[in-house]
Amino acid sequence: MLRRVLASSRYIMIVPVIGTFLGSVALLLYETIVLFWSGVTALRVGSLTAKSVKIFAVGIVEAVDVFLIAIAVYIISIGLYSLFIDDKLPLPKWLEVSNLEDLKGNLVSVVIAVLAVLFLREAVAWDGTHDIAAFGVALALVIAALTFFLMKNNVRRK
Template sequence: MLLRNIVQKIFLGCQVSILLPVICLLLAGFTLLVYGAVQTVTTIGIALGVGNVSSKEAKIMIISFIEIIDVFLLATVFYIAALGLYELFIDNRVKVPAWLEIRSIDDLKNKLASVVVVILGVVFLGQAVRWESGREILPFGLSVALVIATLTYFLGEKTKSEQMKKLLSSKGTKNLIYSNYENQVEVANNKDQH
């Protein structure tokens, strides 16, 4: 009994230790938000101060704003990771919108993967705006597309799996099999009638 209590206290201590990465992730995310805000104000100030801009200067300004989007998205990744770890290990009663609820490590990975897809798209957009000529961007674009396709496939498979689990739990396996059998009989009868 004593050993059991000691082990439980150790696990409770380890659980509370998750607060350290949660706090660090929140601080990193907040730092990125402040940095992004400063960059936004700076870029707007420069843009307003210049007046007439050449196409090259406009391109530089567009790249600056795209990079700012990237910073804010990265801050979002840090926030989602902090929130996910907190919900999973500390307190799952945090009031968040339904789309941000995290009930498992898989939920956390899916949310992070979704944001990573958007970040990769923004990174590629920034490179495309910088692109002058030639085919140098093609390998980079293909690499980004491959990673996005892989993550999208991964997210799609997870969604299908979750839908099937919900269907099985709501109908019950026996009812699902019977319903599928009825559908097959109906299709066969329709073919016989034609």
């Protein structure tokens, strides 16, 4: 009996699957609306100064950042579903998850992209008054560490 209960308990993972999926959809919809209204506002104002274009560009980069986070949450949702509920889910090769290490690898890849976009946002918004080099170096070190993790993780799987 305990064996059956434990075998069936994997379906409890549907709770975080649904939660992360809904969170991902909410992020995508919200940021799409924000980006749309940002574009409408930029067109309505009508003045294309260097500052207004820069502000709009920062808004686009921030939207990309939120979209990447939504993608990471979606990958977690799909990964948990395929690990615990249905491993026959038809997925593209790059999204296939056979264990938690694969899921972590997919997540770390998206985190690297988010960190790169974070620096891009700071670089686009930079007005020359503060030094962003230290911030860039710190992010580069984190990205290097995550890349090292991915490389070691891939070597172990082969």
